[in-house]
Amino acid sequence: MGKAIILKSPEEIRIMQEANQIVARILHMLEQRIEPGVTTKQLDRWAEEFAKKRGGKPAFKGYRGFPGSLCVSINEQVVHGIPSKKVVLKEGDIISIDFGVKYKGYFGDAAVTVAVGNVDPVVVNLMKVTKEALYQGIAQAVDQNRINDISAAIQDHVEKHGFSVVRQFVGHGIGSQLHEAPEIPNYSRKERTPRLMPGMVLAIEPMVNVGLSDVRVLKDGWTVVTDDMKPSAHYEHSVAITENGPLILSEFTL
Numbered sequence: 001m002g003k004a005i006i007l008k009s010p011e012e013i014r015i016m017q018e019a020n021q022i023v024a025r026i027l028h029m030l031e032q033r034i035e036p037g038v039t040t041k042q043l044d045r046w047a048e049e050f051a052k053k054r055g056g057k058p059a060f061k062g063y064r065g066f067p068g069s070l071c072v073s074i075n076e077q078v079v080h081g082i083p084s085k086k087v088v089l090k091e092g093d094i095i096s097i098d099f100g101v102k103y104k105g106y107f108g109d110a111a112v113t114v115a116v117g118n119v120d121p122v123v124v125n126l127m128k129v130t131k132e133a134l135y136q137g138i139a140q141a142v143d144q145n146r147i148n149d150i151s152a153a154i155q156d157h158v159e160k161h162g163f164s165v166v167r168q169f170v171g172h173g174i175g176s177q178l179h180e181a182p183e184i185p186n187y188s189r190k191e192r193t194p195r196l197m198p199g200m201v202l203a204i205e206p207m208v209n210v211g212l213s214d215v216r217v218l219k220d221g222w223t224v225v226t227d228d229m230k231p232s233a234h235y236e237h238s239v240a241i242t243e244n245g246p247l248i249l250s251e252f253t254l
């Protein structure tokens, strides 16, 4: 038995949309500043400053001891990379930036992968397929479907293109806690998974590898890398299930 899924009222969803819009704006701003020569520590500082200006508290800083505000994961790094002034972006890299805030008691959480200048065509395709897989998953985030419909849609799209989904890390419910029930794997499971209903808010986040699906954690205790050291991409949206279908809370809107 999993933990109970906490449903959110329309008012709570409205606040969560505000929280996620802070995240969306920051990711958008960072995307425009990503270029060769920028350090991941600089990205972390920009994210933190901008969040504070908007009234959002960086959610990851200090979470189980995580030392940064922004997760920065380059190339073979999958998720949870630690910002550092020693890590300088260079032409041909890809970087996943994952950011969360707490705002008026609720969390927002989203991630994108960004190319630094020109990158290998295979990696361009990896990014495209991962983003598409996220949206395929979101399309299944409708009343009466099950969590597994989201998982299966993501896995199908990824594997159809010859890539693999990470299994050790999964998406999650989100609300007044950063990580709530249910878990949202990016692969299909045989067991019965929870039925979706309006009021659920889910952070859906495919992590997709060019090579094999296996990953491991580096000695820093955080950085997750692919076992075969091949590139990995990561996209995430926080999505509310409503009577009118999925509402992407973290979609950047002006």
Ligand code: MG
Pocket: 109, 110, 171, 172, 203, 205, 236
């Ligand atoms: Mg997340």
